[in-house]
Amino acid sequence: MAVPYNTGMMNSELQLLQPYPFERLRALLDGITPADLNPISLSVGEPKHPAPQFVLDALTDSLRLVEKYPTTRGSDELRSSIAAWLCQRFALNNPDALAANHILPVNGTREGLFAIAQCVLDRGNSTSTVLMPNPFYQIYEGAALLAGCTPRFYTADENPDANLDAISDQEFDDAQMIYICTPGNPSGAVNSLSSLKKLIEKSHQHDFVIVSDECYSEIYRKQTGAPCGLLQAASAMGLDQYDRCLVFHSLSKRSNLPGLRSGFVAGDATLIKNFANYRTYHGCSMPGPIQSASAAAWSDEQHVTQNRNAYDEKYAAVLDILSTKLTISTPPAGFYLWPELAVDDQTFTQQLLQEQNVRAVPGSFLARTDPKDQINPGQNRLRLALVAPLEDCIQAANRIIQCL
Ligand SMILES: Cc1ncc(COP(=O)(O)O)c(C=O)c1O
Numbered sequence: 001m002a003v004p005y006n007t008g009m010m011n012s013e014l015q016l017l018q019p020y021p022f023e024r025l026r027a028l029l030d031g032i033t034p035a036d037l038n039p040i041s042l043s044v045g046e047p048k049h050p051a052p053q054f055v056l057d058a059l060t061d062s063l064r065l066v067e068k069y070p071t072t073r074g075s076d077e078l079r080s081s082i083a084a085w086l087c088q089r090f091a092l093n094n095p096d097a098l099a100a101n102h103i104l105p106v107n108g109t110r111e112g113l114f115a116i117a118q119c120v121l122d123r124g125n126s127t128s129t130v131l132m133p134n135p136f137y138q139i140y141e142g143a144a145l146l147a148g149c150t151p152r153f154y155t156a157d158e159n160p161d162a163n164l165d166a167i168s169d170q171e172f173d174d175a176q177m178i179y180i181c182t183p184g185n186p187s188g189a190v191n192s193l194s195s196l197k198k199l200i201e202k203s204h205q206h207d208f209v210i211v212s213d214e215c216y217s218e219i220y221r222k223q224t225g226a227p228c229g230l231l232q233a234a235s236a237m238g239l240d241q242y243d244r245c246l247v248f249h250s251l252s253k254r255s256n257l258p259g260l261r262s263g264f265v266a267g268d269a270t271l272i273k274n275f276a277n278y279r280t281y282h283g284c285s286m287p288g289p290i291q292s293a294s295a296a297a298w299s300d301e302q303h304v305t306q307n308r309n310a311y312d313e314k315y316a317a318v319l320d321i322l323s324t325k326l327t328i329s330t331p332p333a334g335f336y337l338w339p340e341l342a343v344d345d346q347t348f349t350q351q352l353l354q355e356q357n358v359r360a361v362p363g364s365f366l367a368r369t370d371p372k373d374q375i376n377p378g379q380n381r382l383r384l385a386l387v388a389p390l391e392d393c394i395q396a397a398n399r400i401i402q403c404l
Pocket of ligand 1: 045107108109110111137181185213215249250251252253258262263
């Protein structure tokens with residue numbers, strides 16, 4: 001006879017985890033019969049442009065590396081290619097020192113952003129909050145909760161510099177760590193270099209770690225130019241050891257390789273050393289063939305430029321259509337649109353599927369209600385991921401207009 005699990009035997013912090021947005025979306029759309037049109041999904045932020053062939057070739061050419069255990073630190077080849085990329089992209093110095101002491105591979109930023117909280121946060125500490133944006137990537141919240149800390153949200157809208165300025169010294173004092181997301185998901189907004197410098201000063205004054213999720217940094221509009229990054233700000237301040245700073249980057253969006261599960265963390269040498277130790281026990285080293293393919297991907301920019309151009313084309317076409325009925329502008333980076341609706345976001349999401357067979361994410365699923373004013377900042381917003389092919393994005397935009 002099966003004996004039911006006694007949930008009291010499990011980690012009670014698991015009970016604190018919120019349902020994931022896509023689980024809520026499935027429940028919201030369950031039972032709806034979509035219109036008899038070709039389905040178009042703008043809901044999941046999964047890139048759909050083709051993966052670069054030379055990366056796939058590097059992967060198949062190195063398959064025999066599965067005959068060896070990979071190291072947690074990653075191969076010299078991988079760390080050197082990442083260091084070279086960081087130096088040319090964010091004006092950093094000394095690629096050799098970077099590769100030696102400041103970089104670790106992670107199996108996608110999701111895994112790394114979660115694991116870093118388990119490594120950095122001290123559950124016995126009296127200051128046990130983790131600052132994070134709202135709306136946000138829900139992994140930050142789960143990571144903080146499972147590390148025994150309390151998430152504390154700060155507003156994240158189209159003015160990310162002002163959002164960081166609005167965090168009080170008391171909130172910084174209470175925090176062990178802050179997650180920032182620049183370019184932001186879903187806003188696509190980007191922090192300025194001076195705002196990142198100011199945050200670094202705060203981290204030294206109030207003793208907390210900055211975790212900067214920069215996984216959309218390469219998906220920027222050609223017209224607005226490349227966003228700056230946290231390590232760039234540290235380096236510009238003369239902090240060449242990147243104290244208290246960590247950045248996370250990914251090949252998922254930059255190189256259309258979401259299934260490769262490849263990214264890296266870079267920054268503060270002490271944090272990186274401790275994270276390497278944590279990861280040795282966790283057993284999450286990156287498989288050898290993935291390391292080789294990743295080294296190839298970080299060493300090429302041509303495919304990234306092509307990728308950016310494809311998103312620019314989609315934004316131009318879709319904005320032309322949507323702006324006839326929505327107040328909407330092209331974000332500086334990312335691949336989302338985040339329009340405000342005049343109607344309830346969840347009802348509209350249901351209606352969009354039922355009448356037009358288009359899937360989107362209701363904004364309220366991506367944010368938490370602010371206890372101060374009881375407002376969910378995602379309320380009456382819609383997140384549209386422009387990942388589908390251009391023709392599908394155009395068709396989806398026309399159908400959204402119909403629905404409005
Ligand atoms: C803000 C943000 N951070 C991190 C990730 C994780 O990306 P990956 O694990 O593929 O690098 C995502 C994925 O959608 C994201 O939107």
